[in-house]
Amino acid sequence: MIKGNFIDNLPKVYGIYTGGFLAFIIIMSIAEQMGMTAKTIGICFVAFTVAIYAIIGYLSRTAQADAYYVAGRQVPTVFNGMATAADWMSGASFVAMAGGIYFKGYGYMALLVGWTGGYVLVASLLAPYLRKFGCYTVPDFIGTRYGGNLSRFMAVVVLTVASFTYVTAQINATGTIASVALDIPFQYAVYVGLISILLCSMLGGMRGVTWTQVAQYIVLIIAYLLPVFWISNKMGAGFFPHFMLADEVARIGELEQQYGFVKNAAADLKTVPKGLAGITKAHSAVNATPWAFISLALAMMMGTASLPHVMMRYFTTPSVKAARKSVGWSLFFIFLLYSSAPMLATLSKLSLIDPSLPTGIIGKSIAEVQAIDWYQNWNQANLMFVSDFNGNGTLELNEFFMGGKAVVLATPEIAGLPYVISGLVAAGGMAAAMSTADGLILAIANAISHDVYYKIIDPKAETAKRLVVARVLLVVIGFAGATIAALEIQGILGSVIWAFDFAMSGLFFPLVLGVWWKRANKEGAVAGMFLGLVSGAAYLVWVRSGGSGFLGITQLTFGIFGSAVSLVAMVVVSLMTQAPSAATQKMVDNVRVPAGKSVI
């Protein structure tokens, strides 16, 4: 039924899959009614979805380089859009984004603008041209356009630094979810997560990752939207929250006025468990300077256009035209989740702080709050905390603390939704983290196997040997990432943002100018990648070790400095050295025309 003409049958296949998943949710909710425990439901959700991805990964196995590296270049526009959206939306987007908005408001929402606006740059500056180029990897483009092993190697270095920073956070997230859902210690759960990730990508490479990512997108978007709509309806806030929460947003503003943001004494704050935060910033008011907002958004936009695991998804479309449209579909599918995150943050906050709602806890007596079931559960999970700092026996706004993850994880329970939703959310978070980890590990392994091993070390290697090397690297990189993740060094979101800054520092201008500036040459590109990456990293180290920074560039936006250095270095060095050869210039001309054969 599926084999043979798989591509033509895609809508049918994924239609059946979606129906099957919805049926599974219904079966689980019936099972809950019949007395299945919350823990069993969680295990069923995670195990069932991961098993499905593994089956898809197995069915997509391949022995052809074209299928392994670029899914045979036959992924239709809309499906590539879904796969890119899953590739893009990480465990952090899924679990932590609504929490960030909840706690930091406007200043944090620069990330929403940045992580979507970047796609305009992808569509207009890069994706169609790189697709026409016909490369397998991003360093493949750099190496062929500029020539020479050094430029190729530098691109692999930047790609690895940026993607590896990112991938440890994703493996960490799969580990966290697996450890909660399956009730095993984190150190082991990380490896359970890793094996699930490798099951999707090892046999089929990009082909396997593509079809599992589509499946993962469907799970994660249902898992995110269903609770938001359900909670909104249950609270009577409106049946379509995105258009109907203006009153709730205004009400939060009123309550903020009424309570005021009382500053806690440092000694009191020391008693709050690590990682939890109180509400200290206005929900919908502008609470950041224009430059703080714009610099963060700009760094994320340029970073988006430089991250290889996103770019390589557009190598899989059948044509240049399809690559452009596919960027639009990607952003549409991303938009569905991103535009819902602020709505979830609003519903979550109002349900907790409005004393006129049955779930509101601010203004209740501390003892009463401590007796609530869900408070006890999430307090035990180290995600909620109350303390009577002023000793008046009543819970004030500044005496309530919560972990960022709790907004997504706890709100359904607070609103009184059945446990089946919690299981669904766990499966969604797992899908989001797995799909991004797969894309990243594959990007690194492909760059090393194709660009370093095949193009530099052993250009005569046979396909079979190349694919063995690619798979071995995939496993090695995965284990390296998992080992570092198990050490739990950096919080999920910090390292995700750094990845964008590293990528833009080293790759943004070498990629963009490679298409848009014929005069850019090898020496310039190498200087741009090297100095960009080094200066960006140096700035990060400087600010982290107590440096004051300049121009308001923080450790989250160091890529602005790195990429500026990269641009200047690239232009100056290019102009000081010889113009690229006639053959290279002709190659650039060829890239700019959509029709005809690919360049490589």
Add this chain to the structure above:
Amino acid sequence: MSKQEQHWEKTRGLLFMTLAIWFVFSIGIFLFGAEMNEVGGPFGYPLTYWFTCQGSLGIFVILIFWFANRQEKIDEEFGFSERGDD
């Protein structure tokens, strides 16, 4: 001017227009975030808040599809579009 140069000229023009619109909704309006937030926006949300939640994001989606269609027209005009549909 050769056909290819003309094609590139038009492509570059479209790029600049696309980037100008992108600039307005990703950077330009947030220079006036505080002032704009005093104004009521669509569906009753404060205007800047609405742009960060939905407005800018939605405009980017539309902008990319608009860009893709315009570029296809340019490619067709010069006979550079690819054969077959997708």
